[in-house]
Amino acid sequence: MSWQNESTRKEIETLVARNDEEELERRMRTRIEFAAVDQDSGGEWKPGLCAYVMKNVKDAASRGVVVGHDHRHNSEKWAQLTAAAFVAQGVKVYLHRGNVHTPLVPFSVKAVNAACGVMITASHNPKQDNGYKVYWENAVQIISPHDKGISDSIKANLIPVTWDVDGLQTSPLCVDRTEEMKKAYFQCLNSLCTTRALNSTTPLRFVNTSMHGVSHAFMTEAFKLFDFPLFTPVQEQQTPDPEFPTVKFPNPEEKGALDLAMSTGDRIGANYVLAQDPDSDRFSAAERGPDGKWINFTGDQLGVLFASTVLHKYKAAEKPINKLAMVASTVSSKMVESMAAIEGFKFVECLTGFKFIGNTALNLVEEGYEVPFGYEEAIGYMFGSEIRDKDGVAASMMFAELVASLHREGKTASSHLQELYRRYGYFQTSNSYFICNDPPTIDKIFARIRNYDGEGTSQTPSYPKTIAGLNVTSVRDLTIGYDTTNPPSYKPTLPLSSGHMIQFRAESPDRSTKITLTTRTSGTEPKIKYYLEGSGNDKEQVAKLLPRVVEELASEWMQAKENALGRP
Structure with missing residues (x-):
C-alpha cells in the first residue's frame, strides 16, 4: 500500500484505527489524494476503471461487473462506491452482499460472463491496508496492457462521478446473485471431491484458523460437502475482525501466526492445522509429529504434495500424460519441474x-493441454478449470482429502514428502531479503551484478560465474531481457519485469548439487528479495550448502556491509 505522501498516510491510518468512517468519507470527498493504491493487487480505486472497461470490453454495460468485499475497515463502503x-x-x-472470500469474485465473473470483477481486499496485508483486485473478462487478474490502460484511464478521470450509494438497493442495475453464486461455487468445489465415501x-482431527478473516463459513460448508467430521475452529480467530487482535501480521506464513492454532491442536489432540489468510485465497498447514512437535509446511512443500496428488489422479483416470500441464511461478520450487521431466507431463513457469x-493456464488450455493445478510459493494454489486464481478453501479440502488418504495407508503428509524426495530429488529452500531504502543503491547493486568482472557491455552482460564453489550454468535477467539459455537471440521467453529480477542456476563440479537463486526488488517494500533453492540426492550436503550461498550473496554480490543493507 502506498500513499500520495507520508502525512496523508498517517492521517488515514489514524482514521482507520478509530474506525471513523464519517470523517474518513468527508475527507475523501474533498481530497482526492487520499485514494489508496494496492500495487500487488493490480488495481486502483478510482472511477477511471469504468471508463476503460466500457471502452475495451464489448457489451460491457449489459454484461455487467462483479463486485465483492471482505471484512476490512471500509471494505463494504468502498465496494458500494465502486458499484x-x-x-x-x-x-x-x-x-x-456481505463478506465473501476472494475466489467467489473470479468464479462469478466467469459464471455470469461479466466484463470484469472487483474484489475489495488487502488480502494478508497489515490491518491499516486496503485496496482491490481487478479481474478482466477472462476471470483472471489483469496483466499488460490492461494494467497500464486502467492506470491511464484513472489519471484521465480523477473526479468521482458519484458518492450516492443509497439508491443501490432499489436500482434495477444493481443485482444480488450472492447466494446463487455461492451455491454454484460449492457445486464446483464438490466436483473436486474424490474420496467422499471414505472421508x-x-x-484424523483437524483444527482450522480463519486468521480473523472470512473463511470460517466457507470452510464449514466445505467440510459438510466433503462429508468430513467438522474441524475445530480457533475460536479467538474465528470471527471476522479487521483489527486482527491476535496476530501482528494476518499472514499464515508469518512466524507465530499459527501459534494459537497449534495450541488448540495440542488441547484437542489434532493431527493437522489448516489455515487460510483473511480473504481466504491462500492456504497453509501444519502436522503434529509423533513427538508432539508441529511441522510447518512451506508453500513449496505444499505445492509439491498437491502436484503429486494431481498427477496421481490424472494417471489413475488413464488420461494421456502428454496432455497434462502444470504451472508455477519462476521463484517457486523446481521440484515440480523435476517431477515433470521424470513423469512426462508439461511444466511451465511464469512471472x-x-x-x-x-493467464498462462488459459494459454495452455488453448494449446490443447489440461491444466488442473498451478501454484506459487507464497501459499497460493489453483485447482480445476473453473477458477484460474488461488483458492484457500479448495486447497484446504484437497489437503484434507490427501492426508486422510495417506492415513489409510499408514502415512502422513511429511512422510509422503520424504518419499517424493527419494523419487524426484531432495529440494530445500531458503528465502529472505535485504533492506535498502535508497533506490540508487539498489540500482548500483544490480548494475554491478550485470558487470561483475568489469568486462560486460550493454549488449553482453557479464554476470558472476561462481558462487559458494558452484559454477553458474545459466542466467535469466528479466529486467534487461537477457537469457543465456536461449541463443542466438538470448531473449527470454518470459515477459520482462518492471523491477530488477535476475535468476541464476548453478551446480557443483560433479553436478551432484544444484541451486536456483532469484534476486528481485519488491514493488511495495524497500527490499531486495532472494529466493534460494538447493537440490541433490544428499540432504545434508544441500542443507550445508545453502548458508554458504547466502553468505556469499550478502558479502560479495550484494556487498551488504558496504551498501548498509539491513537484514531481517
Whole structure:
C-alpha cells in the first residue's frame, strides 16, 4: 500500500484505527489524494476503471461487473462506491452482499460472463491496508496492457462521478446473485471431491484458523460437502475482525501466526492445522509429529504434495500424460519441474503472481493441454478449470482429502514428502531479503551484478560465474531481457519485469548439487528479495550448502556491509 505522501498516510491510518468512517468519507470527498493504491493487487480505486472497461470490453454495460468485499475497515463502503460508479454510467453490477472470500469474485465473473470483477481486499496485508483486485473478462487478474490502460484511464478521470450509494438497493442495475453464486461455487468445489465415501470415517482431527478473516463459513460448508467430521475452529480467530487482535501480521506464513492454532491442536489432540489468510485465497498447514512437535509446511512443500496428488489422479483416470500441464511461478520450487521431466507431463513457469499463473493456464488450455493445478510459493494454489486464481478453501479440502488418504495407508503428509524426495530429488529452500531504502543503491547493486568482472557491455552482460564453489550454468535477467539459455537471440521467453529480477542456476563440479537463486526488488517494500533453492540426492550436503550461498550473496554480490543493507 502506498500513499500520495507520508502525512496523508498517517492521517488515514489514524482514521482507520478509530474506525471513523464519517470523517474518513468527508475527507475523501474533498481530497482526492487520499485514494489508496494496492500495487500487488493490480488495481486502483478510482472511477477511471469504468471508463476503460466500457471502452475495451464489448457489451460491457449489459454484461455487467462483479463486485465483492471482505471484512476490512471500509471494505463494504468502498465496494458500494465502486458499484455506484458503474451504475451511474449505466453499467449492470452484480454486488455481492456481505463478506465473501476472494475466489467467489473470479468464479462469478466467469459464471455470469461479466466484463470484469472487483474484489475489495488487502488480502494478508497489515490491518491499516486496503485496496482491490481487478479481474478482466477472462476471470483472471489483469496483466499488460490492461494494467497500464486502467492506470491511464484513472489519471484521465480523477473526479468521482458519484458518492450516492443509497439508491443501490432499489436500482434495477444493481443485482444480488450472492447466494446463487455461492451455491454454484460449492457445486464446483464438490466436483473436486474424490474420496467422499471414505472421508466421514477418517479418525484424523483437524483444527482450522480463519486468521480473523472470512473463511470460517466457507470452510464449514466445505467440510459438510466433503462429508468430513467438522474441524475445530480457533475460536479467538474465528470471527471476522479487521483489527486482527491476535496476530501482528494476518499472514499464515508469518512466524507465530499459527501459534494459537497449534495450541488448540495440542488441547484437542489434532493431527493437522489448516489455515487460510483473511480473504481466504491462500492456504497453509501444519502436522503434529509423533513427538508432539508441529511441522510447518512451506508453500513449496505444499505445492509439491498437491502436484503429486494431481498427477496421481490424472494417471489413475488413464488420461494421456502428454496432455497434462502444470504451472508455477519462476521463484517457486523446481521440484515440480523435476517431477515433470521424470513423469512426462508439461511444466511451465511464469512471472510471480496469479495474474500470470492464471493467464498462462488459459494459454495452455488453448494449446490443447489440461491444466488442473498451478501454484506459487507464497501459499497460493489453483485447482480445476473453473477458477484460474488461488483458492484457500479448495486447497484446504484437497489437503484434507490427501492426508486422510495417506492415513489409510499408514502415512502422513511429511512422510509422503520424504518419499517424493527419494523419487524426484531432495529440494530445500531458503528465502529472505535485504533492506535498502535508497533506490540508487539498489540500482548500483544490480548494475554491478550485470558487470561483475568489469568486462560486460550493454549488449553482453557479464554476470558472476561462481558462487559458494558452484559454477553458474545459466542466467535469466528479466529486467534487461537477457537469457543465456536461449541463443542466438538470448531473449527470454518470459515477459520482462518492471523491477530488477535476475535468476541464476548453478551446480557443483560433479553436478551432484544444484541451486536456483532469484534476486528481485519488491514493488511495495524497500527490499531486495532472494529466493534460494538447493537440490541433490544428499540432504545434508544441500542443507550445508545453502548458508554458504547466502553468505556469499550478502558479502560479495550484494556487498551488504558496504551498501548498509539491513537484514531481517
